[in-house]
Amino acid sequence: MTEEKKINIVLAGQGNSGKSTIFNYLTGLHQHIGNWPGKTIEKLEGTLYYKGYTVDVLDLPGIYSLTTYSVEEKISREYIISQKPDFVINIIDSTNLERSLIFTLQLLELQCPVIIALNMVDLAKKKGITIDSHKFQEIINVPVIRTVASRGFGLTDLIDKAIEVKDQKREFRTRLYGKEIEKGISELSGLLREIDLPYPQRWTAIKLLEKDSEITTMVRNLNPGILDTAGKLCASLEEMHGHDSSLIIADERSHHASQISREIVNVLPHRKATLSDRLDAVTTHKVSGYLVMILILGGMFMTVFSLGNWLSGLFDSLFASWHQWWTENAGITFLASIGWAAIESILALVQIALPYILPFYIFLYILEDWGYIARISFLMDNLMHKMGIHGKGCISFIIGFGCNVPGCLSCRIMETKRERFITAVLVTFIPCSAVSVIIFGLVGKYVGLLWAFGLYVFAMALILLIGKISSKLVPGEPVELIMPMPDYKTPHVATILSQTWEALKEFIFIAAPIVIISGVIIQAINLAGWMPAISDFISPVTVAWLGLPAVTGILLIFGVLRKELILVMLAAFLGTTNFSEALSSQQMMTLAVVSMFYVPCVATISVLWKDYGWKRAMAVCLIEIVFAIILAGIVSRLLNFVF
Amino acid sequence: MEAGKKEYSVADLEDNTNAIIIEIRGGKKAAKRLADLGLKPGAEVRAIRQALFSGPVQIEVNGSRLVLGRGLAEKIIVEQK
Numbered sequence: 257m258t259e260e261k262k263i264n265i266v267l268a269g270q271g272n273s274g275k276s277t278i279f280n281y282l283t284g285l286h287q288h289i290g291n292w293p294g295k296t297i298e299k300l301e302g303t304l305y306y307k308g309y310t311v312d313v314l315d316l317p318g319i320y321s322l323t324t325y326s327v328e329e330k331i332s333r334e335y336i337i338s339q340k341p342d343f344v345i346n347i348i349d350s351t352n353l354e355r356s357l358i359f360t361l362q363l364l365e366l367q368c369p370v371i372i373a374l375n376m377v378d379l380a381k382k383k384g385i386t387i388d389s390h391k392f393q394e395i396i397n398v399p400v401i402r403t404v405a406s407r408g409f410g411l412t413d414l415i416d417k418a419i420e421v422k423d424q425k426r427e428f429r430t431r432l433y434g435k436e437i438e439k440g441i442s443e444l445s446g447l448l449r450e451i452d453l454p455y456p457q458r459w460t461a462i463k464l465l466e467k468d469s470e471i472t473t474m475v476r477n478l479n480p481g482i483l484d485t486a487g488k489l490c491a492s493l494e495e496m497h498g499h500d501s502s503l504i505i506a507d508e509r510s511h512h513a514s515q516i517s518r519e520i521v522n523v524l525p526h527r528k529a530t531l532s533d534r535l536d537a538v539t540t541h542k543v544s545g546y547l548v549m550i551l552i553l554g555g556m557f558m559t560v561f562s563l564g565n566w567l568s569g570l571f572d573s574l575f576a577s578w579h580q581w582w583t584e585n586a587g588i589t590f591l592a593s594i595g596w597a598a599i600e601s602i603l604a605l606v607q608i609a610l611p612y613i614l615p616f617y618i619f620l621y622i623l624e625d626w627g628y629i630a631r632i633s634f635l636m637d638n639l640m641h642k643m644g645i646h647g648k649g650c651i652s653f654i655i656g657f658g659c660n661v662p663g664c665l666s667c668r669i670m671e672t673k674r675e676r677f678i679t680a681v682l683v684t685f686i687p688c689s690a691v692s693v694i695i696f697g698l699v700g701k702y703v704g705l706l707w708a709f710g711l712y713v714f715a716m717a718l719i720l721l722i723g724k725i726s727s728k729l730v731p732g733e734p735v736e737l738i739m740p741m742p743d744y745k746t747p748h749v750a751t752i753l754s755q756t757w758e759a760l761k762e763f764i765f766i767a768a769p770i771v772i773i774s775g776v777i778i779q780a781i782n783l784a785g786w787m788p789a790i791s792d793f794i795s796p797v798t799v800a801w802l803g804l805p806a807v808t809g810i811l812l813i814f815g816v817l818r819k820e821l822i823l824v825m826l827a828a829f830l831g832t833t834n835f836s837e838a839l840s841s842q843q844m845m846t847l848a849v850v851s852m853f854y855v856p857c858v859a860t861i862s863v864l865w866k867d868y869g870w871k872r873a874m875a876v877c878l879i880e881i882v883f884a885i886i887l888a889g890i891v892s893r894l895l896n897f898v899f
Numbered sequence: 900m901e902a903g904k905k906e907y908s909v910a911d912l913e914d915n916t917n918a919i920i921i922e923i924r925g926g927k928k929a930a931k932r933l934a935d936l937g938l939k940p941g942a943e944v945r946a947i948r949q950a951l952f953s954g955p956v957q958i959e960v961n962g963s964r965l966v967l968g969r970g971l972a973e974k975i976i977v978e979q980k
Contacts (some may be wrong), residue, residue, distance in 0.1 A: 352963035355937050436917070467927075500927050506934035513937070514961070523962065544950045634966045638954035646968055647955065736968035737955055743964075788955060 262395060264335060265416055268316050268363065269347030270356055270740075271440045274375045274405040277751070278347060279315040281411050306415055314341070335367055336707055337455055343418050347373045347405075350380035351743070352520055355515035358400060361431065364396065367456045371421075372400045373414055379743070382522030392520045406748060430458070433508050436496060437602055438551055440465055440489040444524035451478040465490060466502040471795065512571075528839065532627075532744040539631045542599075549635055552628070556619045560612060564689065567611035575603050588785055597779035601772045604818055605859075611762060612689045616658035617756045624755075625747040630739060637737050643720060644727020645670065646737035647689035649679040653719075660761055660860040663688075664867070672734035675866055681726060684856040684864075685719050687712060690819040690851050697823050699848045702836040711848060718853075733877055766866060774858045801889045802846055805838070815851060822851050842899045846892040854884035907979060910944035910956050910972040917976035919943055924975040937961045938975060 269275040280556030283302025304311040316335060336344055346363055348356040363370050374389055388778030393400040399417050403410030432438055444461035453460055453474070463471040464486040473483050490501040496503050539548050579596065586592035622627055629651055648669055656663030670676045685694060700708035727734060747881040781787065791798070798809045807829050816823040827833045835844060855877050856864065864873035912918055920942050923930045933939070937960050947957040947964065956972040958965055966977075 290939050352961075354961040357961050358935055358937065383962075451910070501937075502927060502931050503923075503934060506931055507939050510934055510937055510939055517961070537948075540948060540950070540957060544949065617945075630966070632954055634957060635950055637966070637968060638950055638952055641968070730977075735927070736971040737966060738936065738968070738971065739966045741957060741964035 259343065263309055263311045263415075263422060264314075264339075264342045265311060265418060266314045266316055266339075266341040268336065268344050269346060269361075269375075270349065270352075270359055273347040273349040273356065275347045275402075277376070277748075278315060278345075278373065278411060278414075279407040280416070280751075280754070281405065281408055281419070282311070282313050302660065303427075304415070306412075309419060311329060311418075314631070320439070323573060336363075336366060338453045340368070342369065342422060344368050344370050344410075345373055345418075347375050347403075350374050351383055351389060352740070352812065353387060354513050354517040355740075357516055358510050360396070361509050361513060364398070364431065365459050365462060367459065368450045370398045370416055371414060372396075373396060373405075373410070374400055375403045377402045378404045379745075382530065386522045386524075388520045392516070395516055395519065396693075397557075430847055431512060432460075433505065436493055437505065437508065440493065443489065444482065444486060447482045448475075448481075449473070451482070456571055458834045462505065465493070466505050490840065492620050513524075517806075524598050530743075535744050536631070536723070536741070539628065542632055545631070545635050552623070553632075553676060556616075557657065560619065561689065561692070563615055564611040568607055571603075571607045571611065575600075575607070578603070590608060593783055594776055594779055597775045598772050601775035601817070602768065604662060605764060605767055605771055608690070608765060608818070613659050613662065613763060614756065616655070617662070617759050618752065620655065621752040621755045621759075622747050625745075625752055627742045627744040630741055633739060634741070635738070643678075643682065643723025644734050645675050645679050645682075645723065646735060648737065648739065649675070649682075652679050652683050653686055656683040656688060657692075658689055659763070659765055660686065660688045660856060661863055662759060664860055664863040665759075665766070666760065668867070670734050672732065675731055678723065678726050678730055678871065680868065682719050682723050683809050684860055684876065684880065685715060685722060685853060687715050687852055688819070690857070693820040694823050694851050695848055698835055698844045702839075703841045704846055707845065711845075711852065714849075715852060731732060763788075766862055770858050770862040770865075778814060797885055801885065802850065803892050804843055804847060804850075805832045808847060812850065812854065816855055818857050818859075819851055840899065842892060842895045845895055846888050849891050850884050850888040852884075853887065855879060900952040907977050908926060909946065909958060909967070909977055910949070910953075910969055912944075912977065912979070914946055914948045916945055916979065917945045918979045920975055921941045921978050922976040923974060924950070924976060925971075929971060929974065933971070936965060938965075944975075944977065 266800055267275050267279055279302065282304050301315075302313050304313060309510045324544045346360050348360065351452070360370070360372065372392075374387060374392070374529050377387070380387065389400045389402055401410055401413050401417055405411065433441065433592065441458060441461045444464055445457040446461050448457040455463075455471075460471060460475070464475065464482070467490065472483065472486075472877060475486075493501045493504055499507070536755050538544050579600075581598070582592070582596050586595060620629075623632075632650055632654070633647035635647075636650035640647050643649075643775060644667075649667070651669065652663050652666045655666050660683055663686060664680045667679040667683065670679055695711050699711060782791070787810050790813065791806050795807045796804050798804050798812070799806050802808075808826075811825050811829075812827055826835065830838045832838070837849070855861075861873055861877060903952070909918070909920075920938060920940050922940060923933055923938070938944070942960060945959040947959055949956050953969055955966050955968050958967065958972075
């Protein structure tokens with residue numbers, strides 16, 4: 257019987273270190289990678305079969321510091337400590353060595369077996385940076401391998417090294433802090449030996465001196481006495497240095513990182529400004545930066561929408577012929593209609609996914625891989641701050657114009673739960689492509705283009721206002737933007753395609769179930785003949801308050817499925833697409849305002865549900881319904897003075 | 900404003916000038932986060948540029964570029980070289 261040869265590897269590194277690229281190379285699995293700092297959030301697993309070994313590879317989120325700051329970091333730290341992988345491969349961005357080193361030092365404190373991948377050595381060379389990897393290896397006493405992940409260079413060496421040193425006994429070289437800190441560490445380690453913790457004592461002692469809240473709580477539960485000692489030690493350190501003890505330790509760590517970096521890094525002075533530098537200067541400039549942004553985003557939206565409308569039209573006629581085939585073969589029975597409602601929900605999803613979301617994502621990931629998305633965050637941070645969130649939220653807004661579903665999903669890049677939720681709620685107010693169909697098909701065509709654009713301006717102003725209010729209402733502190741500015745680089749086609757595919761898949765999988773179920777339910781209600789009763793029931797709102805025809809009640813119910821149905825069904829009920837015959841300008845404006853804001857579509861609701869729980873999702877829906885109805889009623893009355 | 904020595908923060912720096920950090924103001928959490936990025940007293944920073952209307956600040960520290968929100972940049976007190 258042969259023993260199974262297994263190696264268990266965790267990839268850890270900061271955002272943009274090339275970690276995801278390495279993961280993809282090793283496992284052949286696809287996942288979301290990007291030039292968008294700290295983006296990988298859920299951990300990803302993959303398996304590699306190599307030289308008779310089964311190598312399990314796990315990708316952890318981008319980490320800035322191993323001390324619990326946000327949820328992602330906590331997952332990583334917990335994983336490394338509790339799962340005890342055979343190796344942690346620490347991927348270092350060679351162009352940002354010193355910053356990466358701080359994290360490396362923290363990893364070494366965890367006393368886990370580390371192999372270092374010195375990545376992007378090619379880019380570093382271009383910037384005039386050379387690193388002495390042998391000396392580096394000597395200093396920190398763990399293997400260092402030079403890699404260029406984007407070209408697959410050095411990656412098999414990593415695994416070879418892991419296999420080679422797997423059974424060797426490793427010694428952890430302890431890096432010493434200043435005398436007083438070390439005294440504190442050894443005193444605490446002594447006390448910690450008495451209690452049963454899954455973590456190394458030295459590491460736990462350091463964390464106690466750093467006042468890490470999670471570790472502090474954990475120790476308090478086991479032996480509160482230790483915390484008294486820790487508190488005294490912190491206080492005496494603080495008295496000596498005049499800073500908070502957590503800062504003293506961070507300071508020493510980063511000082512140590514600078515020391516190592518000075519010994520192994522050689523930078524050629526007076527290098528020429530690279531193309532990336534010059535591009536950066538133009539695209540983040542106070543004037544030209546905004547002009548370029550308007551051009552790029554404007555061009556993107558125009559291309560996506562014109563392409564999307566054309567493709568969507570093609571699908572329309574194709575699906576109409578399928579419907580005909582269905583009715584001919586399945587007949588016109590209750591069940592057949594319900595069946596078609598289910599099929600149609602899927603088709604409609606495809607009709608949004610392929611013509612609009614696919615090209616949109618491709619554009620977005622090109623910009624992201626190129627490095628432009630971080631520039632947008634930089635340019636827009638100021639404005640986003642007025643809404644209580646920071647520049648990264650802007651990305652979700654841009655995506656939201658295409659479709660609210662991926663817009664809400666992308667809020668995961670925000671650091672805190674509070675930021676994530678506020679951004680997601682604001683995204684639901686962004687007019688997506690379906691709402692744009694209503695705005696242009698109704699208001700743009702029959703009231704005037706200026707009015708249509710006015711509605712966009714109105715939506716943006718409203719988002720600003722709601723952002724301001726919700727940043728006050730939602731508890732917690734706003735987070736300031738801290739974001740590494742990546743260098744521009746040539747977009748990598750395979751990466752862009754795999755990201756697009758993953759994003760599209762996520763969209764379909766999250767949206768599909770709830771879209772089909774609600775499509776079937778609403779169709780069943782319709783076939784049972786309850787719709788007129790329902791529209792009568794809500795007529796005090798639709799007719800009396802909003803001044804719309806009673807039939808709009810039914811439209812708004814179907815609109816929850818997907819908003820463009822409001823326009824499609826309006827045409828069906830009226831028996832004409834010339835809406836001006838049946839509705840006044842004032843009514844069209846009112847209907848557009850209600851449609852824009854009254855509720856997120858079911859697909860968006862399902863994302864809110866998944867990411868923030870059903871309570872918050874339902875609360876958002878209810879508040880938006882009430883809000884939109886009140887708002888549209890007021891708008892309708894105000895328009896009395898205009899039309 | 901009272902007479903006396905004027906304090907500069909990273910946000911006050913002219914584009915393309917270097918300075919040494921002398922103090923980090925504000926909360927522990929922010930200071931810790933900055934320290935983990937190499938922004939600590941004694942470190943040299945280079946102001947690259949700022950966004951429109953007193954927006955965020957782009958800086959270089961230890962050879963890597965960072966963007967900091969304005970409020971955060973104002974907490975980093977520097978001494979011009």
